Amino acid sequence: MTISRFISELNGITWIEKISLLSFALSKKKEEILIRPNETVTEEKFKFIKTIFEERKNGRPLAYIINSKEFFSEEFFVNESVLIPRPETEILVEEAINIIKDMKGQPNIMDVGTGSGIIGIMIAKHTGINVLCLDISREALRVASKNSERIGVKGKTFFVCSDLLEAIKEKGNFHVIVANLPYVKTKEWEHLMKDVRDYEPKLALLGGEDGLDLYRRLIRVLERVICEKGWFLCEVGGAEQAEVVSEMLIQKGFNVSKIKDYSGTERIIKAQWINSL
């Protein structure tokens, strides 16, 4: 069977997903798939392609099938141990990079709930500064470590298994702390897309009744590790959560601003610890 027959006959997924799956299965660039539509596919490859097409049709996310997701113009390795990187998280990364580039010397940077490592790794890559990356999931840390090697920042990123900041024993001196912790509310779970519910790790998504259990715990202990005038940046799920997290931070002596994502949803909280209370 030729590539073009495949594309026209296998239905139920988008055209761009078909091209991505073919590119993965045949180990060819997407452009090659497009410019040689009449190339024939071996029987063995044919069976493999049919299997992964079926997986996708049944809801398994494309990123997990091809073990890859683009973020900040880099290809990250992903599997079912980690959340699939979301485009809105790029805003958090950009903000953090801008803050760090304005700092003098070698600031201490921490990424809490690193998952596939996207935030910490991209900060290290674009600033040249070391980043300590924490996650409670050892499987996620294995993925993040693989990505740090892939992106070329192995010596600049350090991965530690920790329940929030528990592994940081000494009183810290961190200048920038970034976090994209789980923030889905318990009652929202049933309404998530099936692809997300059935395949992405619950540990990376669920944040308790109002979605803010993890942020509440983190903000309670932040002052132990953040230095004076240090920054805390995190991602939340909209105006309601942005308001609650901002209020928690203001109570702790932070100056807070909120940043909207590409769809106009309040998504990023950017806070500086003034500690003037």
Ligand SMILES: C[S@@+](CC[C@H](N)C(=O)[O-])C[C@H]1O[C@@H](n2cnc3c(N)ncnc32)[C@H](O)[C@@H]1O
């Ligand atoms: C929403 S995912 C974000 C992953 C990644 N930072 C990103 O932006 O794609 C949240 C991450 O927090 C981790 N996590 C959940 N509970 C945690 C805890 N108590 N301490 C540290 N990490 C935790 C999960 O394992 C998951 O990797």
